Each structure stands twice: as C-alpha cells, then as structure tokens.
Amino acid sequence: MDMSKDKNVTSITNRDEDFARWYTDVVTKAALIEYSSIRGCMIYRPYGYAIWEQMQKEIDARFKDTGVENVYFPMFIPESALQKEKDHIEGFAPEVLWVTKGGDEELAEPMCVRPTSEILFCEFFAKDIQSHRDLPRLYNQWCSVVRWEKTTRPFLRNTEFLWQEGHTAHTTAEEAEERTLQMLNIYASFCEDFLAMPVLKGKKTDKEKFAGADSTYCIESLMHDGKALQSGTSHYLGQGFAKAFGIQFSDKENKLQHVHQTSWGITTRLIGGMIMTHGDDNGLVLPPRVAPMQIVIVPVAMQKEGVLEAANALKSRLVGDYRVKVDESDRSPGWKFAEYEMKGVPLRIEIGPKDIEANQAVLVRRDNREKVIISLDNLEAEVAKAMEELHQSLFQNALNNRENRTQTATSVEELKEKLDTKPGFIKAMWCGDVACEDKIKEQATATSRLIPFEQEDLGEKCFCCGNKAEKMVVWGRAY
Amino acid sequence: MDMSKDKNVTSITNRDEDFARWYTDVVTKAALIEYSSIRGCMIYRPYGYAIWEQMQKEIDARFKDTGVENVYFPMFIPESALQKEKDHIEGFAPEVLWVTKGGDEELAEPMCVRPTSEILFCEFFAKDIQSHRDLPRLYNQWCSVVRWEKTTRPFLRNTEFLWQEGHTAHTTAEEAEERTLQMLNIYASFCEDFLAMPVLKGKKTDKEKFAGADSTYCIESLMHDGKALQSGTSHYLGQGFAKAFGIQFSDKENKLQHVHQTSWGITTRLIGGMIMTHGDDNGLVLPPRVAPMQIVIVPVAMQKEGVLEAANALKSRLVGDYRVKVDESDRSPGWKFAEYEMKGVPLRIEIGPKDIEANQAVLVRRDNREKVIISLDNLEAEVAKAMEELHQSLFQNALNNRENRTQTATSVEELKEKLDTKPGFIKAMWCGDVACEDKIKEQATATSRLIPFEQEDLGEKCFCCGNKAEKMVVWGRAY
Secondary structure, three states: OOHHHHHHHOOOOOOOOOHHHHHHHHHHHOOOEEEOOOOOOEEEOHHHHHHHHHHHHHHHHHHHHOOOEEOEOOOEEEHHHHOOOHHHHHHHHHHOEEEEEEOOEEEEEEEEEOOOOHHHHHHHHHHHOOEHHHOOEEEEEEEEEEOOOOOOEOOOEOOEEEEEEEEEEEOOHHHHHHHHHHHHHHHHHHHHHOOOOOOEEEEOOHHHOOOOOOEEEEEEEEOOOOOEEEEEEEEEEEOHHHHHHOOEEEOOOOOEEEOEEEEEEEEOHHHHHHHHHHOEOOEOOOOOOOOOOOEEEEEOOOOOOOHHHHHHHHHHHHOOOOOEEEOOOOOOHHHHHHHHHHOOOOEEEEEOHHHHHOOEEEEEEOOOOOEEEEEHHHHHHHHHHHHHHHHHHHHHHHHHHHHHOEEEOOOHHHHHHHHHHOOOEEEEEEOOOHHHHHHHHHHHOOEEEEEEOOOOOOOOEOOOOOOEOOEEEEEEOEO | OOHHHHHHHOOOOOOOOOHHHHHHHHHHHOOOEEEOOOOOOEEEOHHHHHHHHHHHHHHHHHHHHOOOEEOEOOOEEEHHHHOOOHHHHHHHHHHOEEEEEEOOEEEEEEEEEOOOOHHHHHHHHHHHOOEHHHOOEEEEEEEEEEOOOOOOEOOOEOOEEEEEEEEEEEOOHHHHHHHHHHHHHHHHHHHHHOOOOOOEEEEOOHHHOOOOOOEEEEEEEEOOOOOEEEEEEEEEEEOHHHHHHOOEEEOOOOOEEEOEEEEEEEEOHHHHHHHHHHOEOOEOOOOOOOOOOOEEEEEOOOOOOOHHHHHHHHHHHHOOOOOEEEOOOOOOHHHHHHHHHHOOOOEEEEEOHHHHHOOEEEEEEOOOOOEEEEEHHHHHHHHHHHHHHHHHHHHHHHHHHHHHOEEEOOOHHHHHHHHHHOOOEEEEEEOOOHHHHHHHHHHHOOEEEEEEOOOOOOOOEOOOOOOEOOEEEEEEOEO
16 A cells, blocks of 8 residues: 555644635645646646536536527637727726737737637627527537636636636517526526525625626625625626627617627636535535535455445446445555545445445445444435435535624624624625725725625615615625 | 528538538538637537537547546646747747736736647646556546637638647556557547548658657548548657656656656547538538437428427427427428528428328438438337438448549659549558658648558559658648
C-alpha cells in the first residue's frame, strides 16, 4: 500500500474556525479543481466536471421541456458592436479582455472575449426575425464567458467560468415577462429539488440590476457561514436592445414592432454554493440527485472468500437505478471511508464476511454518518429511503440555518451590528432610493440582495432615511 | 398562409454544377448556421447545434466506455508556457490570437486563446502525476478552440470551432501507442456506423504530422466531389512534451521516468463532411442515427376529421424508439415535403383520409424519395427496416463513390491529370522523402493524405523520384 497517498484525506481546516480556508481545502482535497497558471482561471478535474455534467443534463432537459432550443454563438464580440447598447457596455467595459493581435499582425478591429452574449444574439435576431410567425425565439447556449476579475475564488468568482445563457424574443411584453419568471421558477425548483438548496425569489433593485435590463429577477441562497450567494438571474430586457439593434417583426396587421426580450443564466458558482451549503468538517456533502457517484460499496476483509463477489452482487442490484462504484483497490477500509466522505458520496455500503453470513450490510449516510444495519432482503427499499431522507435532511438543515440567520432591522446601525455578530439575511423596509443603498453599503458593507416576492409589513418607514417605505428588502453580505 | 416563407425551399444550386455554392446553399437553407460579423466565426442555429449534440452524446459515451473522464481547462495560455515545446509553438504561432488588454490596462503577459491544449494539460500533468499508481490518466474535454485562418468555410475551416480533445499519459510507450490506435478505431467506427461515412485509416507522413508529435494517425474520407477530408486525428506524442514540461512518475522500482502521451480530436468539420458525403440536389441528407429529427409525420388534408388524431397516433407508436415530429402547421403538404427534404430528415410518413380508411400510410425514404405504401399493422417493423436500409444505402453509395474515384499513378504528371479529370484518391508508391512531397504539392497541388494501414504493392519505385519506394501512400486534394 502506498502510504504517501493517505495524507490526502487526513485533515482539512475546521469549518467553523476558518470558513474560507475550509472551502479551499474541500475544493482541492475532494479533487474538484486545480489552480492554473492563468490569473483566476482554474482546471476542472474529473470529479468537479462530472458534477457540472449532472447539473447540465438535468436543467437542460427542464429547459427543453419548455420549448427552449440550444445554439452556439462565437466567443468574440467586435468592439464596434459592443458600443451599441450604452448601459450594457458601461457595465461590462472595465472587465472585458481584448484580443488585439492575430499571429504577428495587429487586428483591424479589436474583439473582446464575450463577458455575456446579448450583443451577438441581438445582431442575429435582427436578421433572423421578420414576422410574428418567427416568434417566440427561445434560445440557450452552454459556453464559457470571461470577466477580468481582480479577486477570484474557485467556482465563486473566476476570470473564465462555465454557464448557460438563455436569450428569448417575444411579440409582447406580457409574454416576455412571463418567460422571465418561468425561467426564474425553473432555477428555483432546480436548486431546491435537485441541489437541496433553499432559495428566496424576488427582484433586484435598480442599482443591482443587469446592465441594460428593464428588470432583473434573482434567486438568493444563504451559505453555512451566513453570507449570501446570488444563485441565478433572469432579466426582462424590455425593448432597449431591440431598439439599439433594430430587431423588428411585422405583426398580424402587418405593422413593424420591436420585439420584447429576456435573458437568464446560471453558472458553475452553483457548485460553490452547494459546497458552502452542505459541506462539513469531513469534506464535501453532495445531495443525492446531483452526485456523480451516489453509492460507494466498500468490501471489508476483501481478501476473504466471497467478499468481492458479494460487493459486486450488491452493485448489480443497484446499478440500474443509481450511479454505483465498488472500490476494489488495495487501500484499507478506513482510508476508503475517509476518501469517499471527503468526496461527499451520499451513501456508503460496507460488506464483510460476518455481514454475508447474517445476510446484511452496513449502510452509512454521508450527512449523519450513522451506521445502520440493513437486511439484504430490503436493500433496494432501504437505499431508496436513505436517499430520499438524505435529500430532505440536507434541505431542511439549510433552511433551518437560513431561518436561524434571518433577522430584521430598523436602523442601519442595527443591521450592521446584527451582520457583524450573526451574519445572515436582514429584512428591513426601504424607501426605494438608491442613496439609502449607497449609505448602507458604505456604513455596513451590506447590499440589497433582493425585493422578495413574499413581502412582509415591517413598518411604514425606510430603516435608513425614515421616509415612507415602499418595499421590504432582504439585505446581506454576499460572495 | 405566409407565402414569403415558401421561397426558402424553392431552389438550391445544382450539386454537380457548382459544389461549393451547393454546399453554402445547404448549410444556410437547411438552417444549420448563420454567418456572424466576426471573420471566420459562425452561429450554430438550433438544427445545426442539435446535430452536434447527437454526435457528442454518442461519441462521449464511447469514450467513457474505455475509461476516459471529462475535464475542463482554461481557454487561455500564457505566452511563456507556449514557448516550452519548440516544434509545437512553431506549428501554431502564425495562427494564434493574442489577448493583450484587460479593461483599459495592458496585461503583464499576453495570453493566447487556445488553438489546442497540450500545453495546459502538460503543465497540469506535471503537478498531477507522481507515481505509476496515478497512471494512466485518460482525460477529454469538449470546448471550442481558435485558429486565425485566412480562408474560412462553414464547419470545414473556422476561426473558432467546436471539438473534443483527448489527452492521456501512460507508463509505457506500448500502452500509449495502443491508446492512440484505440481512439483512432473509435473515430473510424463512429464515422462508419453512426455517420455512414466510410474512412481510410492510416498514418500521416512526417511532413503532415501534428506539431510536436512522434507520429500522427488519421482517418480520411472522400467527399462527393472527390476532395479528401481529414476527419479525425490521433497523435502519439512520445516523451517530447513530458521532457519539456517535466512530467515524471516513480515506477515500481522507485525510479523516475517520463510519461508517454497521446492526444486525439474530432471537430464540427465532421458535420461538413457528412453534408458533402450524403447531400443531394434537394438539400441535406442525414444518416438516421445522427439525425436530430428522424421521422416527420405530415398529415394530408389535415382539416378532415380524424387526420390529426391518426398522425398523432402514429407518433405515439414511434416516439419511444425514434425522434419524431408531427408537423401540424398550416403550410401545405407540398411545402412540408420540400422543407423536411431540405433538412435531410431520414423518413417521412404521410397520412390522409384515404390512408386511414385503408389502414395504411405512405413511407418515404429521404435518399431515394420513393413512396411506399405500408400497412399500419406493420408500422414499427417497416420503419425499422427503412431506417436500417437507409443507413446501409448511404454508406454503400459513399463507398462506391470512393472506389470509383480511387486510382493509381506511376508519375506526378499522371497523378495531376487524373486529379484534374476525375478528382479522388490516388494510390502511388513513395520513397519516404519530403522533397518528393514538396514537388508533388508544387506540381500537382496534391498532398499525401495518409499511409494506409492496408498496404498494396504497386511497384518498387517512388512514382516521383524513381528511387526505391518505401510505402504506398494515398494522395489527394483536400478541404
């Protein structure tokens, strides 16, 4: 046995002592990523990329069920095209990377590497759409985009990151707004029923909305440490881009109209969100539906006759319904337990000579790590039950954490004090003025996370300026 | 009915009159792509991208069956890293695009957009691999790469194109060479049994091999017009990269050794190859296994009672086994016939009131367009038979074309004359000297396509210089 490899799983930082270091330990020791030599770019190792593949497969199917079609657009945007929508370029210019040379020659016109693709889709829509019969257009693309960030962190903020971006065009504002909310709801249910991450749904304030959008809707989740994570956004673009790019259709009365547009996206930061929601001091904890490996079977006293056969017999009973691995390597069972706990594999099944004799196995859920003896007669039912309970339990724990960390405030001082002592979401009434948002950011380093759809009446006054309040806003400190 | 749309399918260039224009007509009128405002970059419309998704799904599964794992690496390569393998950089430097600015600031070090990713994989392997126990590493990534091409054509040669690139590392040369050939064989069988494209398998000459490789293996196919298409390559990299990047492992005797590597790839040019192999004067012809839509059901006299129901009843019988659409739009049946022929849908089923009465339907194969009346009692069997025959027939026709266009030559003049009058493959004996290849390129604008595994003895002398011949080589003019 090669002992040098065993140190991999010996120790990670305690989660509640230093959350940032714990996170870095987990993403590297669970073999999700490796750092690269390019600032803010990382390498997705097989296990990290397999998680993304599971996410893609699931949400891509949900998109397609609503009529969305996949496309692929170029990764470059010419400088002149980028200038066409004023708000949009102002939002993105500081963080785009510019290609200026091909081989030895200067390019006639610089191109940026796409930070997002509204512009290219709009140029295409202007050619692609003529009649109301061409609408709606419901497009999505899977790709990577690039933003030249100063401070980066694996999955959460990267120079290059993987995402999907949806772009749709419609005949009416109503239909476009409906689509905006439909996609937001798909994101929310994907997070909750696939990733076991509870989310709040709502609208961004004008200050926080997407550059060029009429309105931005979002889902926000709360990490174990009490910091917020914007987990998906859906933008109602109105007709601003359509007017800048001349995207028109002839309606049923043969009159020319501008289309109404939406765009929406989720990214690999959801992987980071999932880690920071469910992970613990033994490493990653993956919700069962997204886990690339859902069950690991560890044979105990493997050299004994019949043990490997029994382990593989269990596998063959489960492999039609789950992603299962038998670890037949010559590591010790203890090493394997620690390794697959680090990797967050939802269920472990141990089987040894005594178990075989007693027609049983040991079932261990990753979250509570309790050893339960099950009869092999009930294997399928016990596994299904454990998977379901694990998902529910992860979701409930995350929800408890969020509820425990959700407070209210009636002054900026109170908000700051509460965020300093018990980080989380702060609900507070707001007048609608950006000046108050600026002040809150300056005095409490907190931002408005969203105006939740589920409003509560916490009083009549803005907690910042004391003027008449318009909305209840959720505030927090975010990744 | 909106007649303005009907002109889409009225006419394309005759295939044998102007193959290049015919090709352009097909890729645009079958709605596969649209040109973008960036030189050599194109937009994959839903139907074009769906073909790529079918290819990805199929070959990705074949890779994974051999133990390959997917990963994702950054799209940028720092200038200093690009310099490390001399042959490799010389091969790629003229065609890389350079990122030199981030926002308003010059970058400390320029980065190129990856033309291929050997360098990043090598940097990673140097960290990732320590012991023989870490080997083999069998990685693949799906991504886009960029080469600043002077002349571009949709799918065949693009500035940005989609591909997969496999990168593996092994303990021995034998194992690495075996993997090189294993992947070549996967490419060949994928082309033949999935895309119905016959291929030749063999080795590239040193002049034509990949920059930095010890040897390059390839599959070559012949298009309808007699031009060759390199359809996939698999490189045995030897230890050149390993030595340049210091990728070492300790073997079983605890001695440090350099790894042996491979890389291999196919690209979206296979879509172009498929079009140029099977397409005809009515548009695209898609082999059944790759077609995003395999069967279109066209209701005839749709307004009559029971017709739509009957069409949908057919669909529900087929939808478990095939990708099926019923076109219920208000276009005429004739418009629909032309539209789905343009899009190359393998099978069309027509059903109208008289068919319903007679318990029958009309089945039309895309390639021969013959109308066959089938009893609805035999629907599933007839469809399965037609699908199978269509695949075989497409493959056989392409093979006939290749055989018909494969000739031999005993002089450069003869080769040139034959390629001028009947373009295709020319088999001829070759001495192994690059000077002859240069001369053949200059005098006959032909290149060595490959040294086929299946050698024939066509004489003892090089057809160019008359010196002793080493190998039979297949020559041609290529896309």
